[in-house]
Amino acid sequence: MLKKRSKVVSLEQAISNIKDGSSVAIGGHTFRRHPMALVYEIIRQKKKGLKLLGWNNANDMDILVGTGCAESIETSYVGMSMFGLANHFRKAVENGRIKVNEHSETTAIDMFRAGSLGLDFMPTKASLGSDIIRTNPRIKEIECPFTQQKYAAVKAADVDVAIIHAHFSDEYGNIGLDRNRLMENEMDALIAKSAKKVIVSVEQIVNEEFVKNNAHLTFVPGIYVHSVVEAPYGAHPTACDSRYDYDLNHLEEYHNATKESNSFIEYLNKYVYGAKDHYDYLDKIGLQNLKKIKRPEVIVYG
């Protein structure tokens, strides 16, 4: 019998498929389930000119701006939540080094919604009258052909590569989430479905039988997925639903490091360039710290 093709690749291989200048959509929101292991590998491979898209972002986009990987940003938020403004993002915009297309959460989601539907645009009332529609070339005012009411048309996102992080996958890229999960997951599915290529990091690769017996947990089926990387704690320092919480100490360490270029270089040399792969990164974070954020009551699948 012919064998099915495995989609499991190394972190390095997965990211080597991203070309400089690509548009890259990042899953997760605020400090929740950003694919940080994939982000750090983008930095290690020194990608340039990336057009970053998302719907609500934080340290994931900030570090890509700070390391010179990003050329433009489209999302509704780049901030460090309770720690304040995202320093690299802020400085880069103030110095004119990156271009931002502003979005409300609705219009940011609508660009992926249109992309995932294979449509050219989505109509919405959000952003009408605001400076978002005035400044963002992705949004234009249109008239409803039935009621003649004003609408904003949000042009579909043109995503070369989507990177998302999830709980598990089989080796064929059927991506699953634990039952105990939080709110933004549907957005990650839209981001994935709007992309030409989808790279997913997961907490664990599970056997095929598990997926077959729990198919209701699959939220992005393998037909959309190009490669899968096993990366336990792959969202660290952001949270991963109830598997582990955000690592506030580390997020604060990052935030403080971004205040000056010397401390940022030190940070990168320690955790990103200085870590040869994701497991080396986890060693640097340390088992004790990982244990602190882990939720013991989570079921671990075989």
Next chain:
Amino acid sequence: MDNQRGYTLEELLVSNLARELKDEEVGFIGLGTGGRTFVLAVGVPTVASRLAQLTHAPDFVPMLGPIVDPDLSHIPESYTDHELLSWPCRAQISVMDCLDYWQRGAINIGFVSGAQVDMYGNVNTVAIGDYENPKVRLVGPIAQTNHMAFADRVFIFQEHEKRSFVEKVDFISGTGFLGGSDDREKAGLRGNGPYKVFTNLAILDFCPDTKRMRLASVHPGVTIEQVQENTGFELIIPDHVPVTPEPSEDELMLIREIDPKGLLLEAKIK
């Protein structure tokens, strides 16, 4: 003012906000940010929602982000994923659903806060200074655009300072009344827009015709002059400006039972 009067500014805001919330209305409270913004845009509305449920509006439905109608008799110790997922509630919906509820008109009340608010209730969380060459780049529009586009009534929470109460915001990320009068309607927006502004000095509303910001009441111990001095544009000041009603003994007792550890009103949540 706290020690002399026996209640805090936050308690004054909570009691006045709670009286505005009606039975069977739906109010949307964000989950984000920290510090002072958290107290004003998350803490005060959450405690006011519970106070309204206990005093006059048992079927007032709060949405804490995508957590619909959580059990407010118990506030979680932190807003980590695990705590939010474990919070007893009636539905955990997706963020996309939340935003669709807004657009559908299913949510009545929005609570927002910004770096700037202007005389027509437009709000800015994007940039200070010239947008193309900003002095300070802020976080972005987030869901504020949605609150302000679709809610029947939007409550704005703001520190009362000249630099945050400006004649015209540098970037309209949350659409208020634009340039006043019927500008908002002409832009094609369905919701009624900003309703009241709650600050540390006063409560303000908007003139029904021109939509200019108007002084509605001054907090106990605050003068009209003080409010105007801390506002970067000329406020409409009616002939008679009442004093903001103080919280009753019963309200104060309930507020302290709702948030006994100051998780919400003193930002002690993690």
